[in-house]
Amino acid sequence: MxxxxxxxxxxxxxxxxxxxxxxxxxxxxxxxxxxxxxxxxxxxxxxxxxxxxxxxxxxxxxxxxxxxxxxxxxxxxxxxxxxxxxxxxxxxxxxxxxxxxxxxxxxxxxxxxxxLLEPHIIMRKGLVAATPYPRFADDITTFMARTLFFTSDLALTAAEKKEAIAAFAGNHALCKITEDLIFTDPYRIAEQNRWTAPYLDALAAALRDDMELHVAISRLKLKFMASPEALIHGDLHTGSIMVTESQTRVIDPEFAFYGPMGFDVGAVLANLLMAYFASAGHERSPGERHAFEGWVLETVEQVWAGFAGKFLDLWRAGASGDAYPVSLFAGEKGAARLEAERQAYMQRLFTDTVGFAAAKTIRRIFGLAHNIDFELIEEPKKRAVSEARAVRLARGMMVEAVAFRTIADVTGAARKLRDWQPELSG
Amino acid sequence: MxxxxxxxxxxxxxxxxxxxxxxxxxxxxxxxxxxxxxxxxxxxxxxxxxxxxxxxxxxxxxxxxxxxxxxxxxxxxxxxxxxxxxxxxxxxxxxxxxxxxxxxxxxxxxxxxxxLLEPHIIMRKGLVAATPYPRFADDITTFMARTLFFTSDLALTAAEKKEAIAAFAGNHALCKITEDLIFTDPYRIAEQNRWTAPYLDALAAALRDDMELHVAISRLKLKFMASPEALIHGDLHTGSIMVTESQTRVIDPEFAFYGPMGFDVGAVLANLLMAYFASAGHERSPGERHAFEGWVLETVEQVWAGFAGKFLDLWRAGASGDAYPVSLFAGEKGAARLEAERQAYMQRLFTDTVGFAAAKTIRRIFGLAHNIDFELIEEPKKRAVSEARAVRLARGMMVEAVAFRTIADVTGAARKLRDWQPELSG
The missing domain is CATH 3.30.200.20 (Phosphorylase Kinase; domain 1)
Known part of the structure; x- marks a missing residue:
């Protein structure tokens, strides 16, 4: 046919x-x-x-x-x-x-x-309504740790990995959407860009003129294009996750290909952080969503910690892939050195994650595709305030990713920006 | 058929x-x-x-x-x-x-x-005979700069690049030879390993017990497996190059696939450095090959400098690939920032090159496939001395690759080891 x-x-x-x-x-x-x-x-x-x-x-x-x-x-x-x-x-x-x-x-x-997933709803809608999902961190970290570990060089032979990369190579039109809309357009004049005007006009112009940021996004773009670390979902935002209080289902992997693991983990973190910054815009009375916001930041921490812990446990339980062959790390000394290297591996992955999370944030505020976390904040000025806070965090995360050593550095920075008053245009 | x-x-x-x-x-x-x-x-x-x-x-x-x-x-x-x-x-x-x-x-x-390449000879044979090749540095740097640049993300669209990676994915049996013989076996007990016994017995045992080295070689192996930066030759030693005084031809690219650029550049440098260390073993009177040895180290410097210069010039002349889009680096400020990033890109590539050169050296001394540079040194003890010098440099290059900031750091370290007397076993 x-x-x-x-x-x-x-x-x-x-x-x-x-x-x-x-x-x-x-x-x-x-x-x-x-x-x-x-x-x-x-x-x-x-x-x-x-x-x-x-x-x-x-x-x-x-x-x-x-x-x-x-x-x-x-x-x-x-x-x-x-x-x-x-x-x-x-x-x-x-x-x-x-x-x-x-x-x-x-x-x-x-x-x-x-x-048919019923009575699941799109997680993003739940987050706008300030609904906490107690199962979410555990489920999404299981999903990410297992799908990423078992399709990586730690679990596959090099031959299996090359064949798997080739099997997804044809999905490049979907990759190109990401390359353009996330890694390029928000940083230049592009017809499809939009933002909360006029309030963010000056910020949009500043990003277009920010060469440190352009170098950082270009490095991330290159990593996205040429680091086939694992089979990634490729679009793992809270609109691609359906939830109930007790269940989590990841849907819509049409952007899947062999890419950098941090892109998936960063997508989850970025969308939680955007929900956090959007939350202030949805409150009808001061502090109304305080408990929810606390849950969001706690979840950010649990997502990284849970993912890293589960990924490491899978690795420790036995890596049948061609990377880091156990035969090179025999004995007590070898085991200890390999464990230190596992930690270093996760630290590199964390840095990638921080950078990709930043990229996923900025595109939702200045690019083509926005999200309802911000869009449903009716008053544009209030929306712009929430967005500007998210962008301030994201700019730091992208340009100085290595300065964020732990996930607490990220949530700490987010918390500090909760009530920050940006200067708006217009 | x-x-x-x-x-x-x-x-x-x-x-x-x-x-x-x-x-x-x-x-x-x-x-x-x-x-x-x-x-x-x-x-x-x-x-x-x-x-x-x-x-x-x-x-x-x-x-x-x-x-x-x-x-x-x-x-x-x-x-x-x-x-x-x-x-x-x-x-x-x-x-x-x-x-x-x-x-x-x-x-x-x-x-x-x-x-038919005539009267070309295999370059390695010429190096054993202390023949300098005045065209070599210019030719091999043209070959590497052009084949690597034009198959990289700097010159190809992401779609072209993914299709090209897939077109070579099936060559994994040849990649596996490299993964095993270069990146794994020399660092563990393996039936096919051999070395100049008994003189290098202790050194071989030390490498098998050197966990810093095992981490470094494992990082390089992972890079080899999962960094499809460009179409690399994959076996670019001086036995894959045929020369006359005025011509250079690269042959035998059957190991070709999309891999890290530093693997090719490192192969050339490693084989020149091995020719340098082997030279002392071939001299019949002290200092007899002094001029040749000077030419070799000069060529090492010219190979890196020439490659980096030509690669950068191709990039500056216009990169039509999807990486580092010029639209993000407009104006004088953008141009200056992009140029700084090009230098940083080459510095990262230099670090890779240093590490891969070390890997290519150690495998020729402790693995299955040796080379005539060392093998034709008839007296085993003399051969072991030359090999031990090469290994000492290689160990440092692999474990502390970033400490070698410039190619002069490499040739300087080689020069210092020219008359170093290793302790031998047996």
Whole structure:
């Protein structure tokens, strides 16, 4: 089947298509004509349908041959559905229970059917509503530690790793979106940029003129392009995570490829930090969200500590990959030296994480894609204040990443900026 | 054509095969029966024939399905001939006149026909004979600067780069030889290791017990495996370079893949430094090779300086790749900051180069594959002295690579060790 057989399945065609798949039909239950089909895609790229029958429900995701947010003028290859399917399959093996179950995939239609996550909501929405998620830190750190460790040189032979890198190499159109929208455009004049004007006009101009920042973002961009450390999710913000109080599910790995681990970890931290800075903008009375904000910063700390601890434990439990062969670290002295090197490895990864977290923050304030953490702050001036605080932290994290030695340095800096009053334009 | 159609072409079969190719037949001239065919392969892996007719000559290289040095017990995929052909084609585009001309390739037979390089000799043989090569530094730096720059993120789009990485990903069996023989075995007990016994027994044991060294070699191994910076030759020692006084040709890129640039540059430097330390072992009267040794160290300096200068000039002349986009470095201030970052980039690459040069040295003294620089020193004790000096420098370069800030730090350290008397075992 060539790409010529692709067609967009709107409601009626989707109903017919699903009716022809006995397993899904049984899972849904009842007559196809009675199934409730709702388009719910609020992302930027795809169609997403929820289908409910008398017995159960499913989620159906179909890639469009263009960027949904922008339209047909911005084409985007359907092959991303293939890479998403590949990544989701691998994540399901490595982190069972932390991604939606895969029920069906049709490569030609760029269509994937998954378990319906109910009553999960997009985590970002919960954070805007000041909802703490007590399971989140433990779950997301398990997800990241396992998906990153087991696809890295610590767990794979060099041959397996090269083949795996090659298997995702074709997903470069999705990588390019990241390269442009995160690592380039926010730092120059670009048509798609936007920010909370006029209040952040001077700050936007300052970033465009900040050559230390441009060097730092360019180093991160190069690392993103040419450091295939592990199979990363590639878009691990709080809009790609669905939660209940007791469950966490990571969705939408269509940006997956072999890249730097710090990009995933940094994405989680950045989105928590943005939720923290946005929180002041959502309070109706001073201090109303104080407990929530405390939970957010505690979670930032737990995410790094939990990730690092679990990753190290997997490494200590036995690394079957070609990196750091145990035969070179025999005996007590060898074991001690290897353990010190593991700590150094995590410190380097922490520095990467700090830098990528900063990059993920700045793009949400000056680039094309914003997030509701800030966008739902109705009063623009208040929004600009929250955003300026986040940018101040991010600028420091990017330019002086190594100065942040521990995650407490990050949360400490964030706490200090909680009530900082930036100078605004306009 | 499947691999089943592969057959080893010995003299008679090769004659028939070449007779069936009109262009080669014309190039050789005369009747096929009169062609002189000589097997000259002195490498570790392949068959190499020189074929001469009445008009001209050619070199024919055919991969064997095993490691020639070891035999059928060590199989090695024929696909390496495909990667060698790919790499050679790319090098010929990027560095014309610095690789042999490609005349014919048959993927099924894993066979490549190239220009006969005459009267070129393997550079290593010339170095043993104390022959200086005045063109070498300029030529090899052109080769490295152009092949590395134009296949890097500075010259390619991220999409082109990912596709190129994938195109070489299948060459992992050759990479594994390097991973094992250079980055692992010399630092542990391994059946294939050998060294100048008994004189270097204690030194070999010390390296196996040196955990700082094991951390350093493991970091280099990880960099080799997971830093696809550019299309590297992968085996760029002085046995892969053919020279006359006025010409330089790089041959045998079958280890080519996307790896760290410093591995190629370090290979050249290491092999010059080994020629330097071996030189004392070849002298028949004290100081006899003094001028040659001076030329070697001067060449070490010229190789780094020339490479760095040419690489930087290519970058300054216009980088069309996705890394360090010029749009982020506009104006005088941007240009100055980008230039400073270029220098920092080269400094990082120099540190890599120093480390890889050390790795290439130690493997030639304690691993499977040795080189004639040392091997042709007939008296074992003298050989051990030269080798121990090279190892002393290499150990420092690997463990404290950043302490070598300039290439003069390297040549200065080498010069100081020229007459150092190591303690030998036995």
């Amino acid at each position: 060539g790409q010529g057989d692709y067609r967009i399945l709107h409601e009626a065609a989707l109903r017919d298509y699903l009716a022809g798949l006995p397993e899904l039909r049984a899972l849904l239950g009842g007559e196809p004509a009675a199934w409730a089909i709702t388009e719910v895609g609020d992302g930027n790229l795809n169609l997403v349908f929820i289908v409910k029958g008398t017995r159960g429900g499913i989620a159906v995701k179909q890639a469009l041959p263009y960027v949904r947010l922008v339209g047909e003028s911005w084409p985007l290859p359907l092959s991303r559905a293939h890479y998403e399917y590949l990544a989701l399959s691998r994540q399901a093996q490595l982190a069972p229970g932390l991604v939606p179950a895969l029920l069906h995939h049709n490569e030609t239609l760029a269509l994937t059917v998954m378990e | 499947g691999q089943g159609d592969y057959r080893i072409l010995h003299e008679a079969a090769l004659r028939d095969y070449l007779a069936g190719l009109p262009e080669l037949r014309a190039l050789l001239g005369g009747e096929p029966a009169a062609w002189a065919i000589t097997e000259v392969g002195d490498g570790n892996l392949n068959l190499v024939f020189i074929v001469k007719g009445t008009r001209g000559g050619i070199a024919v290289k055919q991969a064997l399905p095993y490691v020639r040095l070891v035999g059928e017990s060590w199989p090695l995929p024929l696909s390496r001939a495909h990667y060698e052909y790919l790499a050679l084609s790319r090098q010929a585009q990027l560095a014309p006149g610095l690789v042999p001309a490609l005349l014919h390739h048959n993927e099924t037979l894993a066979l490549t026909v190239m220009e």
